[in-house]
Amino acid sequence: MSTTTSTAGGIDRDDLARLAEHWDEPRSLRAWFTTVDHKKIGRRYLVTAGFFFALAGLSALVMRTQLARPEAGVLSPDEYNQLFTMHGTAMIFLFATPMLFGFGNFLVPLMIGSRDMAFPRLNAFGYWVFLFAGLFMWASLPFGAAPNNGWFAYAPLNQEQHNPGLHMDVYALGLLFLGISTTSGAINFIVTALKLRAPGMSLNRVPLFVWAIVATAFMVVFALPALNADNAMLFLDRRFGTHFFDPGGGGNVLLWQHLFWIFGHPDVYIIVMPGLGIVSAVLPAFTRRGVVGYPLIVLAIVAISIVSFGVWVHHMFATGLPQLSYSFFSAASTIITIPSGIQIFAWLATMLLGRLVLRTPLLFVIGFIVTFVLGGFTGAMFALTPFDQQVTDSYFVVAHFHYVLLGGALFPILAGIYYWLPKITGRMYHEGLARWAFWLFFIGMHVTFFPMHLIGLFGMPRRVYTYRGGLGWDVGNLISTIGAYLLAVSLLLTLIGVVHAVRRGRPAPADPWEGDTLEWSAASPPEPYNFPVIPRVHSLHPTWDERTAESTTTGATEDRILSEGRRTLFTSELDARSERAAEMPEPSFKPLVLAGALLVFFISMLLAWYPIAIAAVVTVAATLAAWLWPVRRPDEELGVAS
């Protein structure tokens, strides 16, 4: 651990000692289970999501092996159907969003100059719930009871009479359980970004990554209830004999699709938006200038997060709804590509006017642009109803969304891993190894997914566990499988690179890239309190701004040192004017206990142990009561004292 013990200006050794006393956590098992430090929680999110990614990726590799040639027998149909469902469900729900929430958790407080998230215990709770929900879903696979109905689980195949066993109960309960984590995380991001920004960081100086995370969080808050309602009704149908989705009992199967996609299309942007935020965060350091068109990009982010709620029917263009509604949703789906176009050209302009430093994070950003633009083209094609009706549910759509999701999320995530590894671990990565990983990933990505466009156009439907030879699909499938193995090697190299950096990497300076945002003015890795002095922000690029550096050294003032307790600063929502110091909570077991009780509840609901479920509900209520019991707050925090 590097330490910044240099004292200058307004902060002295006593302040630092007091800060350490209030914020340091001992290295003990107890501290491991009780921590509320956003950096530790962020790291856990990254590692856990990485683990689920490996499981979902290996599932894909097994499936590609099965599809390498026609009529292969590597997997039985039931095994294949569980694997493709778990692959999609885990990549969407257990990898993409939690991974990006992990970056958000680690970075948002650092980027806005805060000492923690607004609700640190809620943050810890969100992580435990994510971990437990992920294990809950994956644990069903060894029992042969994993979800088996595709990640969007259409009715009525998700009903008990068509799909007996626990498969879809695991799906419904697992996603309801996970939704608690995602929702609490989203609320935390919104409040953190609105209330905890460093003084002077008015809304027009908020880093684009933070804008992206907040817009994502708002989408989560509005989109997830639709999915939760869907899954609650599904579980009631399956377990308690309601008929929401059973046409035989007066239910409607399309209700499932509408609710699912009212969540599901915003979810595409929930996944991609933070990725685009990472791109905007990485570019300044490697183009040696700020991103072009900050207000345009913010407008684009806000526009996408609103319009994304008006395009869901393009997932249902083949269901036979009225043509008039098709033409409306087709228009909305066409228009939503424009904000993405603005962002792409803003980044291109940034590169054209900047000076490129071709390190690995920038390589991944360039790979992102190439891939995401291609995914965007096919996306615009899917907005056009007649073309959509021809290629939806074929391998063309599989190609399309892998271009969007690998392009829009995985390339940026890899760029972010290499970019922030020095900040997160305090170690530099091996550049040569990283470049190999990039090139293998870039090539592997296109070798795997480009042929899928073609075999889709040639008539191959998605979600088939095998296919007949001689239909024009053999060569494309074989090439695609080879690409999948290249991807696996590249990701293995990335893993080796990260482990190598943590074990053997040379110590990272605080600001190895000369980045522009505040996390680079903290130590690498940051102190438990992030900033000895909460900086004052004067511009969009605070770390490039001498006034900000001055505000933490000679210009440090008592109201931004706050060493009298475990404190950070509240500021106003729009202009980030100092309001008051806020006492931050201590480590606690309660988040873990609450998440554990919920796990018991969901397991006992799954296995129909209802008395235990009731006991779990009582535990949840008791823990919540203890957690929320009012504590005596100091007067100054209540705003009574001046």
Next chain:
Amino acid sequence: MLPLLCGLLLLASCSGGSPSALNPAGTGAARVNGLWWLLFWTSVAVFAEVMALLAWALVFRRGAARVRHGQPLRFVVILGAGLPFVILVAVYGVALRDLAALGAGPGRDPLTVEVIGHQWWWEVRYAGRSGATANEIHIPVGERVKVRLRTDDVLHSFWVPQLMPKTDLISGETRETWLEARQAGSYRGQCAEYCGTQHAHMAFLVVAQPRADFDAFLTRLDAPARAPQTDAERRGQQAFVQGTCAACHTVRGTGAQGRVGPDLSNVGSRWSIGAGAVPNDAGHLGGWIANSQSVKPGNAMPPQPVDAARLPDLIAYLRSLE
């Protein structure tokens, strides 16, 4: 990448066996094919523009000096919003016209085919005809035929890439689409909505034939199935009607009137067994009768305890049903 793409596209359009949407034989698919090539070449042009800008930056803008913070907003707005807007409005207009054309449907009193989706096969009936067939839809070439789609269980999707884009089969509702083949021939279709264990084996064939051949097909559809001619066929028929087969399958003009599985009155002339699972020949037929679960695991037909001596008779009988 582009040459690779074009090469593969050419290769595919040459191979006759592929149910390729890029090798359309029907009015609907031909329209979408035209839209596809418009979208494809537009994408190629815009992609070339983006790649050129990226290449320019990579070649001419290397270095490490901090630079001035110019804000070329006009560049971003024109290339990132203005140009895409013009292109998107244009292709949206074309697509709207195509959507209307696909929705136009056949005229009054068209020939109507009823297609009913089952896990995992297609039941095919003709309006006003009593007979049924399975996994094979005969239509007259050059005529616009109405297709009414229903499902007996879960969602399926009706897709013949060379003739017509998809229409889903919705549980509890009826959907309509149409087919019009411009050339006589056989066009492969397949279920495109995931429908359970054997979604992979739910294919069908659309056979477009001259009107006279089609009329002959329709006439046969109402008539009793071909009567057995040889001793083996007669023994096979007896085994079929008196055994377990008749509980689920129909053969017109016999005592076999089961409605669970496909009507087998013309099974001998069909293109496949098990909705595209295996070719329709004596060997595969025998294997299917003995234990179809090893061919298409999960399908509704249990393994049949057929006397080994009777199996060749059964095969001979079923093969004779044309």
